[in-house]
Amino acid sequence: MLSSLRLRLILMFMLVVVVAVGTVALFASQATSNNLQIYNEAKNDQQIISTLLDAYHRHQNQQALQALTEQLARSSHQHIILFDHHMRVITDSDRKMIGQALALPTGLPLQVSTTSTFTPSAPLYISTDMKPPGQVPQLSTGGSPEADFITSVNRSLWLAVIIAGLTGLLLALVFANTILKPLHLLKAVAGRMEQGDLSQRVSIEAKGEIGALAHAFNTMADSLSRSEQLRRNLVSDVAHELRTPLMNIRGYLELLQDQVLEPTPETLASLYEETSLLSRLVADLQDLSLAEAGQLRLVRRPVSLAEVTSQAVQIVRPHLVRKNLALRVH
Structure with a gap:
């Protein structure tokens, strides 16, 4: 039954569709899972920034700010540093840089929210000059977590579509070669017969329509x-x-x-x-x-x-x- 050319073509198209859809689904699931985690981490960072800046602008004392910083660091498993517009560290969850100036090269991007462009091990720097969370002078940050999430998912989906398309094309070429190979052989033998060599015969072991065509050709x-x-x-x-x-x-x-x-x-x-x-x-x-x-x-x-x-x-x-x-x- 599998020797039928019609059935083989149907199975080929089904396999290409399954591989394409499966690849897209796999990449989409993986991208959604990863980016959802990043999105949640970014939301947590935004919450940390909002909480810490709100406490700072309510003029809480140094001890209260330090305690809040350490509490937020423990709950988020991050290293948090709060600094003012003079780049002086106000609070440090590790208590190593309190009162010191941040000696950072000019233009160095600081992590103010977790996105796909930041490494989890980098400290979370928070400037007291920030108004909406995520905006720091001389800091290079991505867009909003929602926009980053959607962009990353779309990028992963496009990558999945490209990979699925290439995989489908490769499978189609393989199947097409299995079908066209005996037909090319028939064409070559027919060409030699056209030149007068009637002793030519095709030797095709395939069954189904291709085998029947080869048998009919030999009979002719x-x-x-x-x-x-x-x-x-x-x-x-x-x-x-x-x-x-x-x-x-x-x-x-x-x-x-x-x-x-x-x-x-x-x-x-x-x-x-x-x-x-x-x-x-x-x-x-x-x-x-x-x-x-x-x-x-x-x-x-x-x-x-x-x-x-x-x-x-x-x-x-x-x-x-x-x-x-x-x-x-x-």
Whole structure:
């Protein structure tokens, strides 16, 4: 059943669709899971920033801010640093840089929210000059977590579509090659047969429609080979049939030329009969041509056996005379 070309094509398209959809679904699921985690972390960072800045702007004392920073760091498992517009560290969850100035190269991007562009091990820097969370002077940040999430998912989906398309194309090429390979072989063999080599045959082990096509091709080749052999036999037979009356006519003419036979009415009648035989052979060839074209009409009429026998004797008479033989018909 699997040898059916129709079924193989259906299975091929189904496999390509399943692979494409499965690849897209896998990438989409993976991207959604990863980006959802990043999105949640970004939301948590935004919440931390909002909470810490709100406490700072409510003029809480240093101890309260430090305690809040450490509490937020423990709950989020991050290293949090709060600094002012002079780049002086106000609070540090690790308590190592409190009161110190941040010695950072100019333009260095600081992590103020977790997105796909930041590493989880980097500290979360929070500036007191920030108004909406996520905006810090001289800091390079991405867009909002929602926008980053959607962009990342779309990027993953496009990547999945490209990979699925390439995979589907590769599978289609493989299946197409399995189908077209025997057809190319048939084309090559047909080309050699067109050049006159009727001994060519295709050797295809495939089943189904391709196997049936190969079998039909070989059957056609056998038929053409037999037809060619019959044509050659016909040419040989026609040459033989034409040679016999021609030789008889030639024999009569040689006997007449050597004055072995007299140009009697019987001899002339025999020569006429030989020419009539040639005419009948030509007519038979024409009838054969009509028969092959399906246009031959048979006309039945009575024939005298004595006349046919007499004609046959007259045909072989020159050979009998040459060998001093006699033939009598009773």
